Amino acid sequence: METPETPRVKVLEAVSYALRAYRAMFEGNLYKALYYCDESLRLQSDFLIPLFLKGLILTSLGKVDEAIEVFNTLVRLGDKNPITYLFLGQLYGIKGSCSDALKNYKKALNIEDNFPSAQFLKLLCLESLGKYEELLEEYDKVLRVAPNLKILYVKKADILRKLGKYYEALECINKALEKDPNDINALYLKGVLLKRMNKFEEAYQVFKKLIDELNVKWLDALRHLASICLTIGEFKEAIKYAEEGLKIAGEDPTFLYYIGKAYERLKEYERAKEYLNRCIEKKPSYVKALLSLAKIHEEEGNYEKAADLYVKSQLYMDKHVKRDLD
Missing domain, CATH: 1.25.40.10 (Tetratricopeptide repeat domain)
Incomplete structure (x- = not known):
């Protein structure tokens, strides 16, 4: 026969297990902590503290689906802790469900609008989703x-x-x-x-300024500057920056093309052909390089070679068009 004290004893015992779980978790003994959480929840299934701890432990163990289930149980039980929603958002993010992650970050911010972590993660989700x-x-x-x-x-x-x-x-x-x-x-x-x-x-x-003054040698920055130099007629500078790119990236087809194109514009055709051929060797479908090389051969009167290159460039262009249509 149960005495009136039994429910209270159960509550106190559940609290005791929850405290042991907390200590074991911070001592790094996660499986022991998980056992204490389960024991606490066996005595009181709607006890929010061991549920929250269990969610943290499962997250640490990489058990994403189980952790989501636990945190969602907390939500169903009426938990209003914004951190619960933050963890749910992160777990959905790990699963690749950015939409569900975003919903939970928004719920966290509805509870606590001054929550920088949730705000930052919400911004990442919005960008990832293209919103x-x-x-x-x-x-x-x-x-x-x-x-x-x-x-x-x-x-x-x-x-x-x-x-x-x-x-x-x-x-x-x-x-x-x-x-x-x-x-x-x-x-x-x-x-x-x-x-x-x-x-x-x-x-x-x-x-x-970025490259010369601040010494930023990003490949994309070098590509942009070499391309701009070609556009505004600074051909020797185009060669200079493209060569810097080659030192970093090796036989990069784009840098090789820029150098070849710059030499073409300087009418140094032998150097131009050298770099354009290297570009095509690395990337046979580089249509701009094929066209530039064809133009040089045409200028030199080598019409057969020029025609062959024009045909190759057209074939690659046709393939690109067909691929885009498919």
Whole structure:
């Protein structure tokens, strides 16, 4: 026969097991901690503390599905802890379910709006899901509270670039550069934007500062600058920056093409053919290199060779068109 004290004893025993689970977890004995959590929950199945600890332990053990089930049980039992939703979001993110992750980050922020971890992860999800308009709204909310976060101006500018809003993106990136004129990420993005807007001389100056003054040797920056140099007629500089790229990337077809094209424009045809042939050797389908090489052979009166190259370039172009249509 049960006495009136029995339920209270069960509660106290459940608490005791929960405390043991907590100690075992922080001692690194996760399986022992998991056992104590289960014992606590056996005595009181709706006890939120051992449920939360069990979710943490399963997460640490990499048991993602089981951890999700436990944290969802907490939610069904009425848990209003924003950290529960944060963990659920991260676990769904591990599973690759960004939509479910986003829902949970939003729920965490509905409970506690001043929750930087949830806000940051929410921004990552929005970007991953391509929800750019909503992402821009979130950036603006954060910037109203923390206007000196230059990295957010850079991120916002990059999203505006993806949306094709180049002038707005440039305005945004300039705000980041007002705070730090030597911010290399902001400078790189500004160069990309200016190039996309056909402001080649300005883009040239930005990439020159990035590479020559700040010694940033990113391959994409070198590619952009070599390409711009070809566009504005700085052929020797195009060769210089493309050669720097080759030192880093080895026989990169794009750098080889830029050098070959620059020598072609300088009418140094033997050097041009050397680099264009190296480019085609690395990437036989490089149509621009095939066309440039064909043009040189045509200029030199080698019409048979030129015709052969024109045919090859057309075949590769036809393949690309067919692939795109398929």
